[in-house]
Amino acid sequence: MESARRLIEERALGRKIASVFAPDAWYLKRGLTAGALDAVLPGRTLTTARRRGKLMLVDTSDDGPVLGLHLGMSGRVLVDDEAAGDPLIYASNREVPAWHRFGLEFADGGSLYLRDPRRLGAVELDPDEDRLGVDAFDLTQSQLSRMLTASRAPVKAVLMDQARVAGLGNLLTDEALFRAAVDPARAADTLEATERRRLHRAVQSTLRHTTRRGGSHTGRLPRVVDEPCPKCGAPLLRRTVAGRTTYSCPRHQR
C-alpha cells in the first residue's frame, strides 16, 4: 500500500495524462463513469500522492479532482509496467491483460495501471476522506486507548474498523494481537492499561515490519490450524472473530 503510494510519487507525478483506460464499469464506484473520467483527467497531471489507510489519494493539477484508488486485497499499481513491493500473498503475480481494471496513459507514452485479479479494488473521484479514521501509522497511544475503553466489541473489531483506525486489515490485525499477546475476542474495554500500551507498540512494530518487507503481510503468526505457536508451541487456534477468519494462540494470547 505504502509502497504503491511511493511508486506513484516517484514515477507518476508531473506526467501529463493523455487518456483514461476504464473498461470495467463495476470498478468505478459512487456513480463514477468512464465518461466522467474522460471529461476531467486528460490534460492534467498528478501532483501529489497521499494515502489514508488503504485508500490512495492522488491530487490532480489545475484544481482538478482527487483520484481515489483502492487496491482491495489483490490490487497492485504498475507504473510503466513496473510493480511496487514484494509479491503479495493470496494474490497472483502473473501478467494477464484482462486484470488491468483501470489506467492512465501518459502523453510521454508511459502509463499507470491498476492490476487487480479479483476486482475488489475500486476507483472513485473526490472520495470522502473523513469516512476513514486516523491512519494506523499515525495512531497514538492515547487515541488507541480511548477507542478501546469506549467499546465492548471484540478488540479485533475495534482495530479493523476503518472509521476508527484506517489501514489495519485482517492479517495485520491478527499479527499485532499475536505480538501483543492479547486474545482477539477479548472485549476491548476489558484490556488493562499495560495491555493497551502493549497493543499500541505491537501495532507500530507490525506496521514497521511489513513496510520494511515492502508491504507484504507475511508475519510471525502462521495462518495454519494446529501449527505450533512460534512463541510458546501451543497448537494455533482458528475461528471467526468480528466476522473474519482469525488465527491466534490459545495459550499465550490472553
Next chain:
DNA sequence: GATGACCTGTGA
C-alpha cells in the same frame, strides 16, 4: 456491531 454478498484465483 454483526452478518452476508460481492468477486474470482488458488489449491485441495
Next chain:
DNA sequence: TCACAGGTCATC
C-alpha cells in the same frame, strides 16, 4: 468441484 481468502457495503 468447491471451499476459501480478503476489503467494503447494504442490511439487519
